[in-house]
Amino acid sequence: MFGDEDDASGSQVPDRLRARWEELLDATGVGTRSLVAGVAVAGLVLGALWWLTRQSPPPVEATLPLVQATAPDTTTTTAGPVVVHVAGAVVAPGVHQLPPGSRVIDAVDASGGLTPDADAGAVNLAAEVVDGSQVYVPRVGEVPPPPPPGPDGAVDDGPVDLNAADATLLETLPGIGPATAAAIVEHRERHGPFTTVDGLLAVRGIGEAKLAALRDLVRV
Known part of the structure; x- marks a missing residue:
């Protein structure tokens, strides 16, 4: 007896719940099919989101600056x-x-x-x-000309040769101006080469004092 009552009451409970559920759906204006469709759509959306988020992000390509290779400069500066x-x-x-x-x-x-x-x-x-x-x-037998004067007008290599120097070079000597230098050249042209440094005393404008100042700076 008790078993029959339990079976009857057990079968009635789901029916009552289903009826109550349908009443609630009718009250809200949502049908069973609409609810099922909504749940299905929501499931699809959630599944798609899950699928997209689980995919690994696409690799990021590193953009490196373009470097042009240039050949080394093999040219050498030649003299x-x-x-x-x-x-x-x-x-x-x-x-x-x-x-x-x-x-x-x-x-x-x-x-x-x-x-x-x-x-x-x-x-x-x-x-x-x-x-x-x-x-x-x-x-052979010729006395070579003296080297040209340096940038400061001084002679770079030894005493001035009285028999080879021109007036410009003679003017680099102390106390010898244009007039005296021209007189030395003129004396040399008229009387021939100097044979000694003391021969300068025969030149107009040169005395003992000036000769003493020139003695170590000239030669013949």
């Missing part, structure tokens, strides 16, 4: 030619261009070589040629 003036006892005196590092012998060869009366021993043929310089080859 220009050496320009030298060759004068004196050579076959073809003149200005010649020589390769860097050339020697005096190269300058002489570029001038056609030495003449028969050249005093080769008076020239250092092994010396390196300096750009813009002069190579002078004296003849």
Whole structure:
């Protein structure tokens, strides 16, 4: 007896709940199918969101600055030619261009070589040629001209040769002005080369005091 009552009451409870649920849905204006459809749509949306969020983000491509490869500069700066003036006892005196590092012998060869009366021993043929310089080859018995004065007007190499210096070079000596320098040149042209330094006393404008100041600065 009790078993039958339990079965009857058990079957009635779900029916009452279902009926109550339908009443609530009818009261809210939402049908069972609409509710099921809404739940299905919500499930799809949630599933899509979950699927998208679980995917690994696309790799980010690092943008590196474009660097152009340039070949190393292999060019080397080469020295220009050496320009030298060759004068004196050579076959073809003149200005010649020589390769860097050339020697005096190269300058002489570029001038056609030495003449028969050249005093080769008076020239250092092994010396390196300096750009813009002069190579002078004296003849046998000739006194070579003095080197040109330096930037400050002073003579770079030893005393001034009274028999070879021009008026401009003589004016670099102390106490020698244009007039005295011209007088020395004139005396040399009229009377020949000086044989001693004391011969300057014969030049107009030079006395004992001036000669004493010049004695160590000139030669013959």
